[in-house]
Amino acid sequence: MEVKVIKPFGYCAGVEHAILMAINIKLKNPNRHVVILGMLVHNHDTLKMLKKEGVDVIYEKGKTYLELIDKVKDDDIVILTAHGHALEVETILKDRHIEYVDTTCPFVKKNHERILKALNEGHEVIYIGKENHPEAIAALSLNKDKVHLLDINKNNKLHLKDESPFVVNQTTLSELEISQIVENLYEIYPKAIITDTVCYSSSERQKAILSIDKDIDIIYVLGSTISNNTLTLKKLAEESHPNSKVIMIENASFINKEDLKGVKKVAITSGASTSKETVLEVKEFLENI
Ligand code: SF4
Incomplete structure (x- = not known):
């Protein structure tokens, strides 16, 4: 055969960086409880390996990071995952004076920068992604009124005031998944500014x-x-x-x-x-x- x-x-560079970061933090802080808020990576074997290294995970299927944050103890060191997180998560951690490390992947961060730039320029933003995925939740948290989710599974209708909205997508989608959606968007918003943001x-x-x-x-x-x-x-x-x-x-x-x-x-x-x-x-x- x-x-x-x-x-x-x-592992891609983003995942590798996040894993090494979590292990290093535990090595440097052997007596502290190091927890990952949510799935650092969506892979059970990798998570088992992290557990062996002494890194715990706070995760419940269907629950957002915000819904899980109460499970974090004040003296924990929290690892925020590679997908990014809602802005409120950092606000809560800061308010509670909890030490945390952000492992958001640079590709995801770049997407946030693009969204913030478009918002500053007065555009509304269409985010093509999957509802409840941490990456989508993080992007939508940048501006709840002006960043709109276009769910690839639901193809929901959007009601925008902006005739030239800025369009980005979740980094892990495929051209195949987004091409038809983008075509439909051009019909509704011919002046839409569309950027392909599938990561490398x-x-x-x-x-x-x-x-x-x-x-x-x-x-x-x-x-x-x-x-x-x-x-x-x-x-x-x-x-x-x-x-x-x-x-x-x-x-x-x-x-x-x-x-x-x-x-x-x-x-x-x-x-x-x-x-x-x-x-x-x-x-x-x-x-x-
Ligand atoms: S955005 Fe791409 S490179 Fe970054 S963690 Fe996700 S899959 Fe990896």
């Missing part, structure tokens, strides 16, 4: 999927079902390779050997919060079958 690992793989790491992985051979029998998508960039890769693989079986797994233990009967060619793609080690373990596991 031929096993091809699609590059790039391993997401777009490299997406392009790589589109370019792999069409005769692959199985495409394994490595990552967690709660990771948006991994779900996007899965969707792209299904749409671009209709004859391949696309299977999402978190690690080698999720592989069902029955799926591999008669299979000649396998490809492995992975989300930005899946480690290199996990990808290589899956490759080795498949090669040994």
